[in-house]
Amino acid sequence: MIRFEVVHQSSQSWARVGILETAHGTIETPAFVPVATQAAIKALPTHHIEATGSQLLIANTFHLHLRPGEDTVATAGGLHSFMQWPKPLMTDSGGFQVFSLGFGRDMQVGKVRKAADTLPYTTIERGTQPSGLTISDDGVHFRSPLDGKNLFIGPKESIAIQQKLGADIIFAFDECTPPFASEEYLEKSLERTHRWAKECQGALTSQQALFGIVQGSHIQGLREQSAQFINSLDFPGFGIGGELGESKEDMDNVLAWTIPRLSAHKPRHLLGIGYLDDMERIVRRGIDLFDCTVPTHYARRGIGFTSQGRINVRQSKYVGDFSTLDKACSCVICQTYSRAYLCHLFRAKEVSSWQALTFHNLHFFNAYIAQLRQRIRNNDL
Ligand SMILES: [Zn+2]
DSSP: OOEEEEEEEOSSSSOEEEEEEETTEEEEESEEEEEETTSSBTTBOGGGTGGGTOOOEEEOHHHHHHTTOHHHHHHTTSHHHHHTOOSOEEEOOSHHHHHIIIIIHHHTOOSSOOOSTTOSOSSBOTTOOOSSEEEOSSOEEEEOTTTOOEEEEOHHHHHHHHHHHTOSEEEOOOOOOOTTBOHHHHHHHHHHHHHHHHHHHHHOOSSOEEEEEEOOTTOHHHHHHHHHHHHHTTOSSEEEOSOOOSSHHHHHHHHHHHGGGSOTTSOEEETTOOOHHHHHHHHHTTOOEEEESHHHHHHHTTEEEETTEEEETTSGGGTTOOSBSOTTOOSHHHHHOBHHHHHHHHHTTOHHHHHHHHHHHHHHHHHHHHHHHHHHHTTOO
């Protein structure tokens, strides 16, 4: 179980500072949640993660179901002991991966829409199925991307897997709808997501905190309806999922339609969003938690986030630059190594280059959100 308390509400916006207590420790919100898809932060062994200031991690139900399987994780005593992470953990429901394997893969898109001209669909009508899987009212049939085996995940299966994984916070199974879906498709999908939310509640037998997920794409009426419905089901917290429109302004609108309809004393998690320049915007709208692969993904491409903006340490201008990566950063990488050395590691394709920059970027994101928490306390955000 969890306990959540808002300790300060900004006088300037919906932003708030909160304390979220779980069986594995306390989280100060708003908090950034690093993504540990395969029960691992890519390039960073678990024993290094705590020093980045990370308060909780989110692992991926779908991937862990495929490999190593929830039974193996349960035999290890659950995800906490399997990966040796003593602090709070979340697992997502697998809904987003369904979306990625289906229309997402067909259309080569993520959560923010792109130009329609190269896509196989102009509009996705009710009844249309993606090429890689079949969505029914009970769940989703698909082939394992690892070995081609026929698999099925529905709300009950998702909860059963997440119970064996044993994270502190788990999510209801939902359909993350594709961009360019017709309004009729979206309405039908939302009915299904809402029915699945209740089924997930019915299937839960553990003490884990199950968050309901608000969907409804970028349509105001559907978002409002979904927020009201999911709020009425008495979940201990909420996820906000799905497509958020074409621009940052659209994302802002979706949050403005959603957040006021969710109980103010429960935590709200925005799924899969959190570029550095999004953080202030979503926190201002009242988001308490968000997960995002940006710091880790960019690190592996040589991109470091600094107080002076992003830099690509592979560039030739850093070959002889013996200054620190970011003078304002207190992390061990910035206290120890020069840009020249990091540049060399990347150019020499040393795996420690990924580890070093992943560590710094996570530290940077966590320090950035800590500053935002301070600004909220000062009513400056
Ligand atoms: Zn640093």
